[in-house]
Each structure stands twice: as structure tokens, then as C-alpha cells.
């Protein structure tokens with residue numbers, strides 16, 4: 370018998386019934402919800418007089434439409450935001466699920482708080498009506514985004530009908546260079562293999578460079594698997610994963626912990642496991658990246674120019690290229706490094722964890738944001754915010770001229786609330802640069818928190834390694 374992939378092991382352990390035609394009925398261990406889509410699912414269930422089958426395995430937070438201004442209340446900048454908040458709160462309390470409400474020190478972006486509390490664990494199946502649920506595969510779980518109707522089904526039955534994805538392994542050999550981050554690796558993958566590159570696949574990231582990433586960086590890498598069109602992403606749990614999870618609020622303790630770790634050690638792909646697709650990346654080929662266009666695949670190393678029509682890679686269509694240039698107000702062949710920016714944003718489920726804020730603070734310390742640049746930092750969770758404040762990181766951000774906010778999705782995603790202005794150029798640590806993603810007409814450039822911080826200081830898109838030294 371040939372070996373099995375880690376995905377296959379988790380799939381088989383959760384397979385209740387083979388429904389034929391490549392579809393399985395899968396047991397669902399955890400459901401995460403947020404107020405933008407979760408309340409809809411909970412309320413729809415209520416209307417059908419159906420209960421949540423396993424309330425102890427269901428967790429809801431407030432992140433998407435909440436304001437992030439200091440001293441916030443249920444009131445939101447988004448006109449209908451308060452309704453999402455109150456509807457989710459009422460439904461969550463009625464269902465008896467865990468709720469991390471506004472004001473709760475555990476509140477935060479759903480994909481940030483789940484690992485933080487040890488809700489996601491290696492080998493579990495976890496779903497959430499949100500596309501970036503793939504982030505949580507970084508802990509060795511099978512975690513994927515679903516729709517609201519599927520969420521209702523999972524809540525009512527603890528099962529889901531799932532079309533089995535194909536498997537892909539991306540092996541990243543060697544070591545990432547100094548100043549090259551997991552975000553740069555994610556953007557490199559997208560630029561090279563295209564935003565449809567992993568369509569229909571669950572992507573296992575492996576290799577020396579992936580093993581070397583800490584858990585928060587692994588979360589960043591897996592986060593952008595949805596931009597890669599993957600079903601989900603996965604990184605096998607290892608000693609770092611166990612160390613990260615031990616002692617977290619929902620992680621097992623005592624003998625149950627030891628038994629769990631023994632089990633988790635088996636959730637790796639066997640040496641002779643076959644994947645449907647294998648990709649190989651050399652870490653030495655990866656440089657700090659920035660997106661220039663309106664798709665995450667339209668990304669280039671910071672020292673390169675926007676591709677010309679005659680230099681387009683196989684994954685780039687000429688029409689999309691022309692439209693993106695027009696929207697972004699760029700000429701083909703233009704240098705991206707050095708472009709003047711209007712705003713800088715550090716936040717989102719991609720890059721708003723403590724390690725992200727620490728690395729940005731290392732760049733900001735002793736420096737000042739360029740005149741005219743609106744700079745905002747939104748910690749990914751209330752716990753990240755508190756931990757950062759305990760280290761004085763908030764003071765560094767504030768002294769540099771950044772706003773320091775309450776936790777939430779904030780301007781990662783314009784949901785009718787606060788936004789950047791039309792045609793404003795924003796350097797952002799988020800994951801999506803679609804047209805109007807951060808506000809109607811806003812021009813988003815995706816990059817690592819380091820690059821965002823360095824660019825905020827220079828007032829121009831800047832490679833953090835090129836920032837003028839402090840006097």
C-alpha cells in the first residue's frame with residue numbers, strides 16, 4: 370500500500386459516508402462564525418426551528434463590520450453594521466455557543482483568535498463562512514471556507530457534504546533571505562503560478578523554508594491560499610505547533626494533551642505519499658514583493674518594474690493587465706518602488722499578529738511617518754493589542770504617527786463603513802487588492818508589514834532594506 374498524504378488521513382478519519390462522484394459526508398469538529406455571515410446562518414436556523422447540534426464546538430466573534438476607533442460601541446460607521454452585530458449577538462446567546470463579543474478581551478478577527486485560543490488543533494476539521502479560513506490549516510488542521518447555507522448545515526448536523534479536493538504539495542527548499550517574509554513567499558507563489566494556480570486543490574506547504582517559519586508566519590502563508598484559489602492550505606504540525614498550542618484556553622491538558630500530541634504526530638504525509646501536483650520553489654529566488662495591480666497575482670519584487678504588455682507571464686491576460694494599469698494609475702514599465710503613497714495600513718488576518726507588529730515596530734522605532742500619509746495599525750485581536758501594549762509597541766506606532774486601533778477587520782475590506790479615498794494609493798499588509806477593496810476607487814498595494822512600515826516612513830513604496838539608516 371502506498372503512503373497517504375496528511376490530507377487523506379484527516380479526510381478518512383472524518384469520512385462518515387462516501388456519497389459517490391467524489392463527494393463525502395464529512396464530520397465537522399469546529400464551526401467558527403463572525404457577525405457578517407454567521408448571524409445570517411444562526412438566524413436562518415432559528416427560523417427553521419433547528420438547534421445548533423454541538424454548541425460547545427461553535428464559536429462566534431465580532432470582527433468584520435465593527436468600528437475600530439478607540440472607545441467603540443455597537444454603533445458602526447457602516448449604516449447597517451449595528452444590525453449585524455445585534456442579530457449575531459442575540460442568535461449566539463440563544464444558541465448557547467461561545468461568543469467573543471465587543472468588549473470581551475478575546476474578541477478579534479476570527480482567523481486570528483482561533484489559533485490564539487487553541488480552538489483550531491491539528492487533525493481537526495474546522496469550517497467558517499469566510500474565505501480565509503484556510504489560514505488555520507497552518508496548525509495542521511483541515512480548515513476551509515464555506516457559504517452561509519453550508520454553515521447552517523454544519524451547525525445543525527455537525528456534518529458537511531464535501532467534494533473531495535485534489536492534493537498539491539509546494540516544497541520550498543533553502544532559506545528565505547534576510548528581510549524576506551512569509552507574505553513575500555505568498556505573493557511570489559501567486560505571481561509565479563497565478564491566482565488560479567491551486568484551484569480545486571488542498572495545498573500542503575512543506576520544505577526547509579516552511580519548517581523554519583514560526584506559527585504566525587505559517588498563518589500568513591496559509592492565509593493567502595484562497596487568493597491562490599485553493600480549497601485550503603495545510604502545514605503539518607511539528608514541535609513548533611505543539612509548543613504554540615500548549616496551555617492555550619481550548620487546547621487539551623494533562624493526559625489528554627499527551628495523547629493528542631501522540632496522535633498529531635501521525636498527521637503528516639507519509640514519505641511515499643503521492644500528490645496530484647507537486648510544485649518546487651527555491652527560497653533563494655524570493656525577494657520582498659509588492660502588488661502593482663488589482664489581482665494578488667499582479668505582484669513583483671520591489672526592485673522590478675510593472676511588466677510591459679510584451680513581458681506578460683503565461684498567467685496574465687493582456688486585458689486584465691491593461692485594466693489594472695488604468696485602475697491603479699500606472700504606466701507599463703513604471704517602477705513601483707518610489708511611488709508616492711497616501712496611506713499605510715497594517716492589519717488583517719494576514720499580517721496583524723504580535724510578531725507582525727513587532728517587526729513593523731522595529732522599523733518605526735525612532736522614525737516618523739512622512740507628512741501627508743495617513744497611517745493606521747489595527748491589531749488582529751484584542752489579545753494581540755493587549756500584548757503589544759504590554760511591550761510598548763503601541764507607543765512606538767503612536768510616536769511614529771500611526772493611529773492605534775481596536776481589533777477587527779477594519780479597512781482590509783470596505784463593507785460600507787470607513788474607507789480610504791478614491792484614487793488614494795495605499796500600501797497595505799492585507800491579502801486582497803481587488804478594485805475598491807479598501808474603499809471605492811482606492812488603489813491597494815499588498816506587501817509585508819515591514820514594507821508597509823518602511824513605505825509609511827518614506828512616503829513612497831520602499832524596500833525596508835533600503836530605508837535610510839537612523840542618524
Ligand SMILES: CC(C)[C@H](C(=O)O)[C@@H](O)C(=O)O
Pocket residue numbers: 405406433498499500501514782
Ligand atoms: C465577508 C466575508 C464573507 C469575506 C470572505 O469570505 O472572505 C471577507 O472576510 C473578505 O475577506 O472578503
Ligand code: SF4
Pocket residue numbers: 432433478499501716717718719777778781782800
Ligand atoms: S481581515 Fe480581511 S481578509 Fe481577513 S477575514 Fe477580515 S475582511 Fe476577510
